[in-house]
Amino acid sequence: MRLKDKVAIITGAAGGQGKEEALLFAKEGAFVIATDMQEEVLNRTGEELKAINPKSEVLTHNVAREEDWEKVIQLALDKFGRVDILVNNAGISTELNLVNTSIEQWDKVIDVNLKGTFLGMRQVIPIMEKQGGGSIINISSIAGLTGGSGASAYTASKGAVRLLTKAVAVDYAKKNIRCNSVHPGYIETPMTKKLFEDEATRGWFESLTPLPRLGKSLDIAYGVLYLASDESNFVTGIELPVDGGYYAQ
Numbered sequence: 001m002r003l004k005d006k007v008a009i010i011t012g013a014a015g016g017q018g019k020e021e022a023l024l025f026a027k028e029g030a031f032v033i034a035t036d037m038q039e040e041v042l043n044r045t046g047e048e049l050k051a052i053n054p055k056s057e058v059l060t061h062n063v064a065r066e067e068d069w070e071k072v073i074q075l076a077l078d079k080f081g082r083v084d085i086l087v088n089n090a091g092i093s094t095e096l097n098l099v100n101t102s103i104e105q106w107d108k109v110i111d112v113n114l115k116g117t118f119l120g121m122r123q124v125i126p127i128m129e130k131q132g133g134g135s136i137i138n139i140s141s142i143a144g145l146t147g148g149s150g151a152s153a154y155t156a157s158k159g160a161v162r163l164l165t166k167a168v169a170v171d172y173a174k175k176n177i178r179c180n181s182v183h184p185g186y187i188e189t190p191m192t193k194k195l196f197e198d199e200a201t202r203g204w205f206e207s208l209t210p211l212p213r214l215g216k217s218l219d220i221a222y223g224v225l226y227l228a229s230d231e232s233n234f235v236t237g238i239e240l241p242v243d244g245g246y247y248a249q
Contacts, residue, residue: 001028001029002028002029002225002229002230002231003025003028003029003030003085003225003228003229004028004029004030005029005030005031006029006030006031006084006085006228007030007031007033007076007080007082007083007084007085008025008030008031008032008033008083008084008085008086008087008228009032009033009035009072009073009076009083009085009086009087009120009124010022010025010032010033010034010035010087010089011035011036011061011063011087011088011089011090011116011120012035012036012063012089012090012091012139013032013034013035013036013042013045013058013089014034014036014037014038014041014042014045015036015038015041015045015189015190016189016190016191016217017089017139017184017187017189017217017220017221018034018036018087018089018090019034019045019217020217020218020220020221021087021089021220021221021224021225022034022045022049022056023045023048023049023052023221024218024221024222024225025085025225025228026049026052026053026056027052028225028229029053030053030084030085030228031053031055031056031079031080032049032053032056032057033056033057033058033059033072033075033076034046034049034056034057034058034059035058035059035060035061035063035072035090036058036060036061036090037060037061037062037090039060042058042060043058045058046058055079057075057079059071059072059075063088063090063112063115063116063117063119063120064111064112064115064116064119065119066119066123069119069120069123070123072123073123073124073127077127082127082131083124083127083128083131083134084128084131084134084135085134085135085136085137085228086120086121086124086134086135086136086137087136087137087139087224087228088116088117088120088121088136088137088138088139088161089139090112090113090116091112091113091139091141091157091158091191092108092109092112092113092154092191093109093151093154093191094109094151094153094154095150095151096150096151096152096153097150097151097152098152101152101153105153106153109153109154109157110153110156110157113154113157113158113161114157114160114161114164117138117161117164118164121136121138121168121179124136125168125172125177128172128175128177129172129175129177132176133175133176133177133178134176134177134178135177135178135179135180135227135228135229135232136165136168136177136178136179136180137179137180137181137182137224137227137228138161138164138165138179138180138181138182139161139181139182139184139220139224140158140159140161140162140165140181140182140183140239141154141158141183141184142183142184142185142186142241142243142246142247143155143158143159144158144159144160144161144162144181144183144239145159145162145183145239145241145247146247158183161181162181162183162239165179165180165181165237165239166179166181166237169236169237170237173236173237178227178232178233178235178236179236179237180227180232180235180236180237180238180239180240181238181239181240182220182223182224182227182239182240182242183239183240183241183242183243183247184215184220184242184243185209185215185241185242185243185244185246185247186205186206186208186209186214186215186243186244186246187214187215187216187217187219187220188214188215188216188217189217196214202214208246209243209244209245209246210244210245210246210248210249211244211245212244213244215242215243215244219242220242223240223242227240
């Protein structure tokens, strides 16, 4: 029960990494508010959450809209009176290099991955200040640590999330608000399913990783759990790669 009675908001929680984080948090004693754009899938995840902790909630949520964030925060305050943990997990990608990325595609990726993270933190930080602290975990990527190829907008957004995390960590440390980023490597999720269906492609990605396999969503969830828990109460501003050793090369 590493998160016993803590209130956690997790975005992008209908499937993949977000779902694993939400289920793991609930098993560890947290009251979870899971949000996502995919209402039907989210509701199914909500049934699993409520089977673990009946007080868990789900809410349809566009992270790029401030008014949607206000609804999420209001639900947390009305039901629980506090927010202890925010996991900015929602994200999208494009497999396009810079010249082939349209302005519309650029804006959409930046809105979800970067603006969504900014809006979430801007909403919860005043609450965490009043209650005496909290933990924010922003999901970046190994693409936020190194320059990848073929995904310019995604790489830019995740690199910005990495440094925004550090800026918030420094600004709010004296308020006992911790802010850290997690950087997944090559992970099997619904978003990457098509990419890894081809055996040759899958094998190539596995060959890039010193631990020679693709990561699982649960691998990421355990890293996020550590940063959300009191076990990391002297940890802020870090970038935690969960990547099988990719970034160590």
